[in-house]
Amino acid sequence: MQSFNPPRRILMGPGPSDVSPRVLAALARPTIGHLDPAFQDLMEEIKAGLSRLMNAPGYACVPLPAPGTAGMEAAIMNLLQPGERAVIAVNGAFGGRMADMAGRAGAEVVTVDHEWGQPVDAQRVEAVLAERPAKLLAFVHAETSTGALSDAHPLCAAAARHGALSIVDCVTSLGGVPVNAVGWGADVIYSGTQKCLSAPPGLSPIALSSRAQAAIAARTEKPRNWLFDFQLLMSYWGGEGGRTYHHTAPINALYGLHEALVVLFEEGLQAAFVRHARTHGALAAGVEALGLSFLVDAPHRLPQLNAVRVPDGVDEAAVRTHVLNAWGLEIGAGLGPLKGKVWRIGLMGASASDWHVRLCLTALADALNAQGNGADGRRALDAAEASLSRET
């Protein structure tokens, strides 16, 4: 067993994305204690940064000490008690996961199923909410499995109109497109660090409205999820009247998240959204010049997650292997019903740059050519450059 030195990789899959040298350097700063006054100041800064990032003033914002799915589990398991009704919009793998979790919670689960690649339809969801009172509505803002962006505001508003709490999965959206807890009237928002925040995987920021907190306080049964028990978590992260030991916070991972927030605020949130949109435009122009098409219609496409259809006669896995081996480039495969049918190309955080677009188009063209597809890499690059210069 010897020290591990990772190979050179360019991360353009569905996450993790490339982590900047600044964030990597932050990870390596000396570990201090989780009850250290200096660490408690850091916790407060992270809470404030998350609140700003999600536009969630007045919400309880904390980074859960586990990967993005922790946010989903915390939201579902803290809000639902056995027998309560949960409406879950499913338009991809992660909506399906929410439904699985709600079932484990002992809830009566009603799914509103959509074709994968479509955004969530607020009218259909509202019709289901109107049938009978539900405890909550849960949906995915940015479906990582398809690259579809759903309009969160009308969905949260529909939930509120029918007395349901709203849970919004923002794992892939946060930092890449606007996330707006207050503007949407969302009750719970959660995300991950390894997408558009470009920190390593391992933390899940979550925000809870006062309405969600009140619902949790009114539980009659403790959740079985001890680490993600929100009331215990808040006695640790809450900061009022001293902290009560709960778990040991993942210190160095939190250094990384903090630095990722500093980097993002230095650039400016709005500038980051523009950068994601601009690089997506260039990638899309290049991909289309290669003769490829998108799974999701243009109005609903996430800039940061591009599901590109595999053309007939092309071996999907062989293309991924080629770009990995020849170019050190990671792109993602399809999940579930999309397995073998799409590639998922991420332009997330530090991976949303002109350089990444050029590399990806070049590598893709090379891999397609290796299969005799006759893709024209020069034409794809020209199309991307034209798009970039239009948007500069």
Next chain:
Amino acid sequence: MQSFNPPRRILMGPGPSDVSPRVLAALARPTIGHLDPAFQDLMEEIKAGLSRLMNAPGYACVPLPAPGTAGMEAAIMNLLQPGERAVIAVNGAFGGRMADMAGRAGAEVVTVDHEWGQPVDAQRVEAVLAERPAKLLAFVHAETSTGALSDAHPLCAAAARHGALSIVDCVTSLGGVPVNAVGWGADVIYSGTQKCLSAPPGLSPIALSSRAQAAIAARTEKPRNWLFDFQLLMSYWGGEGGRTYHHTAPINALYGLHEALVVLFEEGLQAAFVRHARTHGALAAGVEALGLSFLVDAPHRLPQLNAVRVPDGVDEAAVRTHVLNAWGLEIGAGLGPLKGKVWRIGLMGASASDWHVRLCLTALADALNAQGNGADGRRALDAAEASLSRET
């Protein structure tokens, strides 16, 4: 919001312990994808390393993607279904936490309560197991709240004699004193990374026997704990027939754990145990020369966690504040009934060195003197040096 630069700290509390520069450097290596072939090789090495560390050949060994308590939650929630009987030995804060979790699982919980600071009494536990069949026995090998070491072998054997599975909390023991899954006949062992492994907090290694795995496979109800659902975890970490996506592994934290294992195996497990015992002997000699005493009787003392009684007339918190501010030294406070009554001094992993012993005794004597206690720091250092030279 600006980049965070931690103050200089020497970590001699109940964890985290000092993280070595080699492990810090590993954390900062470039992030690669969690489905990358190179990362999958790393996963296999970590699994093999954990199996060796816990002497758990034939067990399923994985690092859970969350702090040490994750191991406890995974063990309790995967093994228990509502209505099943759980016998929990409680001799400190973490036994109490196990009982809380088992109650949340809907189990019939029987605690065998001990005075804090005492080891678990195998005869008393066996008497309770003999009363009526139980699904499991859970206990803490090394109580972090008191520094008491319990003898795991007779406890696991008693469980096996009465048809119960055994769960052993080795959060603070792993890497500091022998942990021996096969030798004990333990069914589940879990630990954390921030104690004697000297990696940052954030991961929880766990090992499950085939008997434990069979019990999980026989469940009639899915656990509510999705992230720690062992069957889902093993489809991701299992490695047979390809991996099924579950969560996104915390890549950089796993780089750190891997390097910590490399460092530990380079030193040799046996040598690490000797080092912990030797530095403990020196600290104990010095502490006693300062006129202080231990909570736990010598035969049951953990070398890596020293609960030292606060003498009459000394302000417990003021001593901790003094050593932190003047010496950058973190030592721990007492928990629960021991709050204000003990300090918890860790000699864990990279913090178990002669240098740490010298610094700690010097800082403690200084802090006691600042309160007019008249502690003789020179005498304490001499006692420690004498102990170190006897043991070299």
